[in-house]
Amino acid sequence: MTFYAGLMSIVGGYEFGSDEVDKNRMEINIAENRVNIARHHRPLTRQPSKFHEATQPIISESLQKYTHLMTTPIVFVSICLVYILYLAFSVYGITQININLTAQKLFALDSPLLELDDLRIKYQVPHYSMATVFVNTPGKLEDPARLKRLNQFVREMESINGTWGEGWGELGTKYFIRDYDVFQQSFGSEDEEEDFTSDDDKPVSVHSDDKMTYREDELKYFLKWPEYDFWQGFVKVRNATNSTDPKLVDCSFNVQFFDFSDEELDRFFFTTGYHGDNLTVWTQRGEMLRAWRQVVDKYP
Structure with missing residues (x-):
């Protein structure tokens, strides 16, 4: 202007x-x-007002x-x-504009899902917002260095914190390696000599990341064990004798039909949770997502 x-x-x-x-x-x-202007016809003109003059x-x-x-x-x-x-x-x-594009914009104004989504944001999101991390190329975890790096990645993911909140740590993480470590301590391999000493009554705890071990040949027993068979939904294995075959075997569907004798880990995923009162704010959840990506980018 x-x-x-x-x-x-x-x-x-x-x-x-x-x-x-x-x-x-x-x-x-x-x-x-x-x-001589006077001799011309005098046209009708509007006289200016005194205020105008x-x-x-x-x-x-x-x-x-x-x-x-x-x-x-x-x-x-x-x-x-x-x-x-x-x-x-x-x-x-x-x-600095707060862009609040929530899922509620997809619902009708009279939809009962609006109330359900409000309850989810009020009670569930601030207490447990979950990240699902897919590890598509775990590699040979029998290599201690590779297993340690994988454990370090999980530790960093579950310990992220910021203005939006913080992680729940191991309490909010579902990571099959930790249960597998307890399984190996409890049962061991078949060729090891059984030792029925008083130490067997002690509770088994997860090893530290430096002391964890992974044995490919015991994974098949771990996935079939009734106490741990739910991990079949987190883990996908493949035939080790024909690992170049692109056809993969999903344990969650084929466990009763497939021979586990020559299987190895192909891929898996784990989940970890976060909490914080600020997670009800859409932009704060965006900050949490950026924090996830920063950690993931460190482990290509």
């Missing part, structure tokens, strides 16, 4: 000057030709002063600086 007013002032100044020149030329022509000089003088003021270097440079600050402030304001 200020630029438009300034432009009007400049153009108005040129028009005033042009009108003044035209007026002078007309007076000169009339004086030279000695035109009284205010016209004031308005003209004000516009002239405004035009001169707006065309001074200090004024138009100041206006340019103010306009640049306005643009910068506008861009900053746009970046």
Whole structure:
């Protein structure tokens, strides 16, 4: 608006000057030709009001002063600086807009799902927001260094924290390697000598990440054990004797039909949970998602 007013002032100044020149030329022509205006038919013209006659000089003088003021270097440079600050402030304001595109926008206004979603955000999201992480190429976990790196990745995922909240740690994580470690401690391999000492009555706990071991040949027994068979939904195995075959075997469906003798781990997923009162805010959940990606990018 200020630029438009300034432009009007400049153009108005040129028009005033042009009108003044035209007026002078007309007076000169009339004086030279000695035109007798009285002999012409006098048309019906609108007479200006007294208010118009009284205010016209004031308005003209004000516009002239405004035009001169707006065309001074200090004024138009100041206006340019103010306009640049306005643009910068506008861009900053746009970046701070809270975009709240919730799933409720997909429901009808009278849908009962709106109340259900409100209850989910109020009670479930702040206490347990779950991340599902798929590990498509675990590799040979019998390599202690690779197993340690995988455990480190899980530790970092379950210990993420920020302004939105924090992770539940091991309590909120479903990671089959930890149960598998307990299974190996409890039963061991068949070729090991059984030792029925008093230490067998002690509760078995998960080893630290440095002491964990993984044996591929015992995975088949672990997945069939009644106490741990639910892990078949988290783990996918393949035939080790024909590992180049793209056909994969899903334990959750084929456990009763497939021979486990030559199977190895192909891929798996684990889940971990987070909590925080700020997770009810959509933008805070976006911050949590960015924190997940930062950790995942460290383990290509």
